Amino acid sequence: MKNTLRDREAVCVLLRTTSAEELKAACELLDKAEISYRATGTKAGFDIMEVGRAGGPADKLLLIAKEDHPRACEVMEQSYASTPLPQGHFLQEATDDEILEILAAPEEWSFFDLAQARKMARARQLSAVDLAEKKVAHVTELREGRPAPKMLMGLGWILSLVGSGIGILLGVGIIISMEQTPHGSFPKYDKASRESAANMIFVSVVMAVVLTMLLLTLNGR
Incomplete structure (x- = not known):
């Protein structure tokens, strides 16, 4: 894996995972697409601000330049687009509203779930207007913040x-x-x-x- 992101670039998190294999696969996709990135990890040890939160932060991060985020997401999703939905996956019984909620908050879902949700949205011809409304509601929730544990x-x-x-x-x-x-x-x-x-x-x-x-x-x- 190559770490090609310059130190002073404005960055964002593309992937947060505990799996070394998932991180490696993502880096290989970015290498192929010639997108710069940096593989790193969260700080080890106890963080008092994490008290009361279920599961702590993942320990492996994949950082990319903010300007590359849309293209990197597209590359990641395309890698899963042709993968069949496994038996028993929650999306098999997802309603139209649930699919729109996934697409409205892409940062909260895996690239596999997003790729499958986009395919299902196209197949069901879900309304772009409804998706826009979901996105507005999602951003409103983000602005309000969540209750502290x-x-x-x-x-x-x-x-x-x-x-x-x-x-x-x-x-x-x-x-x-x-x-x-x-x-x-x-x-x-x-x-x-x-x-x-x-x-x-x-x-x-x-x-x-x-x-x-x-x-x-x-x-x-």
Whole structure:
């Protein structure tokens, strides 16, 4: 596998996987299409901001230049276009609405699922207007963000109530975390989660001040 992406190029994630074979196959396709890329991995170790999320981030990434993203996606999908849908695959019973939801949020699905969904959409002659409406709804959801994991919020509040600096760091992390998508960069967590995190920071600061004053008073006796 060749890593041909220049260090200072604006990049995005084309593929996130735990399979070395899948990564290798994708790199071979990009080599053939003469698309620059970089194969890398996520940081190993415990990430406190991942508390409460099912399954952690994948450990193998394939990065490409943002300007190459549409062509790279097309190359990847075409490689699966002629592959038959396996027996028992969820798309065999997918409704028109479910197919449109897949096509409206391509970053959330595998290239195989996208290729099959596009074939099915063409075969069923699904409306381009309906797809456009689904895309608008999807981008709206991305802009709003998702609720922060309950376990993460609970841990943040516990640490804040005891005046821990980690509670402040968690609150700041929840507020500033961003999600990079093909549609742009959006807040990772929704407004309610960010407001709760702001309160978490305030309480943590107040409790830290109160505890500090109490310790100074006790030591001054």
